[in-house]
Amino acid sequence: MEQHWKSAKGLFSAVLGPPLFWLVLFFMIPMGIVWLYSFGENRGLTEIALTGTFSNYLRAFDPLYLKIFVKSVGIAGLTTLICLVIGFPVALAITFAPAKAKTWLLLAVMLPFWTNLLIRTYALIAVLRTEGYVNQSLEWLWNGLDAVVGVLGVGALGPFQPLELLHNNFAVVLGLVYVHLPFMVLPLYSALDRLDTSLIEASLDLGAGHLRTLLVIVAPLALPGIASGVVITFIPALGSYLTPDLLGGPDSQMIANIIERQFKRANDWPFGAALSFLLMYMTFIAIALQAMLSRRRREPA
Numbered sequence: 001m002e003q004h005w006k007s008a009k010g011l012f013s014a015v016l017g018p019p020l021f022w023l024v025l026f027f028m029i030p031m032g033i034v035w036l037y038s039f040g041e042n043r044g045l046t047e048i049a050l051t052g053t054f055s056n057y058l059r060a061f062d063p064l065y066l067k068i069f070v071k072s073v074g075i076a077g078l079t080t081l082i083c084l085v086i087g088f089p090v091a092l093a094i095t096f097a098p099a100k101a102k103t104w105l106l107l108a109v110m111l112p113f114w115t116n117l118l119i120r121t122y123a124l125i126a127v128l129r130t131e132g133y134v135n136q137s138l139e140w141l142w143n144g145l146d147a148v149v150g151v152l153g154v155g156a157l158g159p160f161q162p163l164e165l166l167h168n169n170f171a172v173v174l175g176l177v178y179v180h181l182p183f184m185v186l187p188l189y190s191a192l193d194r195l196d197t198s199l200i201e202a203s204l205d206l207g208a209g210h211l212r213t214l215l216v217i218v219a220p221l222a223l224p225g226i227a228s229g230v231v232i233t234f235i236p237a238l239g240s241y242l243t244p245d246l247l248g249g250p251d252s253q254m255i256a257n258i259i260e261r262q263f264k265r266a267n268d269w270p271f272g273a274a275l276s277f278l279l280m281y282m283t284f285i286a287i288a289l290q291a292m293l294s295r296r297r298r299e300p301a
Contacts, residue, residue: 038273048269056274065258065275072254073282075169075244076237079176083184083233084226086177091188091225092218095195106189109182117179121246124175128165128247135162167249175243180236184229191225192218224294231290235283255279 038056040048059065094105112120127133142160149157165171195218203213219226241256248254255275262272 034273035277037269038277040270040273042268042270045267056271057278059271060275060278065255068253068255068258069278072238072256075173075176075254076234076240078173079180079237080184080230080234082173082177083181084230087181087184087188087229088222088226091185091192092214094185094189095192109185109189112179112182117242120179121175121242124178125166125246128171128174130162130164130166132165134165138163166247167252169248169252171247172244172252172254175247176237176240179240179243180233183232183236187229187232188222188225191222191228195221227290227293231286235286238282239279 036050037048039052039054040050041053041055043049060069090109094102094109097105125132129135139160139162142157146157199217199221200213203217204210208216238254239256240254241260244252244254245257245260256279259272259275259279262268262275266272
């Protein structure tokens with residue numbers, strides 16, 4: 001005989017109690033304190049007066065910080081788009097791969113999670129720096145082409161000029177795609193793996209090509225996975241700190257870097273708290289929109 005969970009309140013409370021206590025004590029309460037700081041003012045080096053002012057939020061709309069907010073949204077959006085363009089074919093290939101290969105392909109997607117983000121970022125620096133593997137490979141190809149041109153008597157190409165691949169927006173976007181691509185591939189694979197393959201076969205049998213079947217049949221059915229992947233990729237990319245800090249230059253800083261400076265260097269905790277919660281409000285709005293779209297798709301016509 002089944003027992004409804006409501007009739008076992010003691011057991012339910014015992015299971016729920018410790019994680020709920022941990023969540024409230026180490027997440028909700030500290031988050032609430034930081035939220036209160038966003039309505040405060042600095043009084044000296046260590047004192048913050050909770051005056052209920054909205055000046056910190058208004059200051060965030062200063063053109064300087066607003067420009068950084070917009071730039072952060074643009075970089076996160078571009079990162080999400082690139083991850084979607086790359087991740088969709090990868091997820092599709094994993095979905096239709098043989099059963100034995102599918103396991104190894106999923107393992108390859110999740111393998112970066114086994115390595116610390118800092119180590120992966122420094123590995124990317126080793127690849128992109130002036131004396132890195134990319135420029136070394138390009139220099140080897142350049143010297144080989146220069147030798148061929150010299151043998152043909154056409155002339156000389158001149159010395160190789162290394163590409164500036166670090167400390168710019170290109171490096172930041174590349175690093176963010178490198179870090180967040182698995183967050184796009186896994187939700188897409190989860191959605192594509194549940195597709196009814198008979199619909200795809202019927203579309204092909206009725207004369208639709210592979211591209212049309214992909215756009216008309218597969219993509220609409222995979223919309224829940226696409227929406228989840230976009231949200232899961234966009235939100236962490238928007239709040240990224242380490243990647244733009246190590247790979248970006250002075251003009252490549254994102255809003256998380258500005259927040260870090262307010263807390264650690266400028267000692268302006270109220271303004272840093274306001275920027276943090278503006279970022280959190282944007283996150284809540286993105287999640288709410290995704291939930292509304294999902295609910296609307298589930299509603300019967």
